[in-house]
Amino acid sequence: MQALTTGASHLACFDIDAPQTLNHLMKSRTPDFPAPLDAEKRKAIRPVVCYPVDQLQVAPLELYFRARKNFELVESLEVPPREARTFEIPAGHFFRIVCVDGPQVGDLNLWQAENLKERFYSGKTRALHGTHLSTGDRLWSGFPYLRPLATITADTLDWYGFDEFGAGVHDVIGTRCDPYTSFLLNQTQYHHCCHSNLIRSLAQKTGLSKAEIEADVHDVLNVFMCTGFLQDTHQYFMKASPVRPGDYLEFFAEVNLLGALSACPGGDCGSEHSSDSSTCYPLRVEHYRPTNDELTKVGWRSPSINGYDRSHGMGN
Numbered sequence: 316m317q318a319l320t321t322g323a324s325h326l327a328c329f330d331i332d333a334p335q336t337l338n339h340l341m342k343s344r345t346p347d348f349p350a351p352l353d354a355e356k357r358k359a360i361r362p363v364v365c366y367p368v369d370q371l372q373v374a375p376l377e378l379y380f381r382a383r384k385n386f387e388l389v390e391s392l393e394v395p396p397r398e399a400r401t402f403e404i405p406a407g408h409f410f411r412i413v414c415v416d417g418p419q420v421g422d423l424n425l426w427q428a429e430n431l432k433e434r435f436y437s438g439k440t441r442a443l444h445g446t447h448l449s450t451g452d453r454l455w456s457g458f459p460y461l462r463p464l465a466t467i468t469a470d471t472l473d474w475y476g477f478d479e480f481g482a483g484v485h486d487v488i489g490t491r492c493d494p495y496t497s498f499l500l501n502q503t504q505y506h507h508c509c510h511s512n513l514i515r516s517l518a519q520k521t522g523l524s525k526a527e528i529e530a531d532v533h534d535v536l537n538v539f540m541c542t543g544f545l546q547d548t549h550q551y552f553m554k555a556s557p558v559r560p561g562d563y564l565e566f567f568a569e570v571n572l573l574g575a576l577s578a579c580p581g582g583d584c585g586s587e588h589s590s591d592s593s594t595c596y597p598l599r600v601e602h603y604r605p606t607n608d609e610l611t612k613v614g615w616r617s618p619s620i621n622g623y624d625r626s627h628g629m630g631n
């Protein structure tokens with residue numbers, strides 16, 4: 316009864332234009348509803364992993380390590396600060412995202428090169444591998460494909476692990492900085508958020524208009540970004556990236572890839588993004604080709620698309 320009264324009083328004084336209190340924006344610290352008698356018992360239930368990966372075929376890292384021995388640099392591409400660039404990597408090749416002049420975060424999009432509808436699915440990648448990626452983790456495509464687009468084969472920041480704030484590097488939590496959220500929160504018109512940078516670069520690559528291409532830009536892998544969730548409100552936070560010139564994240568291309576990388580306007584993302592106020596640096600994408608026959612020797616092929624029959628209980 317008390318809950319109803321409290322709720323009603325909220326409604327009575329609710330002003331649609333007034334910002335809600337922090338207590339109600341964040342998971343409530345002053346709940347409207349009383350805890351049941353067995354609340355502690357219910358909370359004490361131990362968690363189980365949503366998607367145990369014991370049955371998931373692990374990436375054949377040893378094979379990839381052999382394949383990259385003496386690999387040769389094919390092409391090197393510089394991504395200017397607050398801009399994005401596209402690049403193509405054939406299946407069976409490698410690429411690195413390299414920190415060059417100073418600490419800089421990159422927002423990465425990946426598509427299957429011949430079919431932009433097959434694109435990186437950060438949410439399911441997070442569900443399978445956790446909030447932050449490193450060596451051995453794979454970047455999965457969305458439905459109905461759901462197969463690895465790329466596998467991480469080296470991460471010079473893997474020493475970081477998780478710090479005392481619960482932060483790690485290379486997250487699949489954040490979406491990408493974008494002008495819509497920026498407008499929502501600050502009423503600004505800023506055109507160099509990663510979302511817009513990725514749109515410009517993809518439009519230039521495909522010749523399609525920004526309107527046609529916008530929905531193909533998707534949630535990213537936040538390369539080099541150091542993030543976590545606050546312990547009290549569980550809000551997404553960022554802190555200055557530990558990346559330094561020479562650090563890199565290396566990928567094996569499981570399929571023919573089209574990639575786009577944005578050098579985030581947040582720079583090292585130690586203070587803010589979605590503005591020109593942070594110091595930003597370029598990033599480099601390096602494309603490497605294997606020089607041995609390790610992959611062909613074992614008959615390596617791109618992973619097949621997902622085996623679900625897509626009938627969805629409706630027959631064929």
Ligand SMILES: [Zn+2]
Pocket residue numbers: 422491492508509510578579580581588
């Ligand atoms: Zn960004």
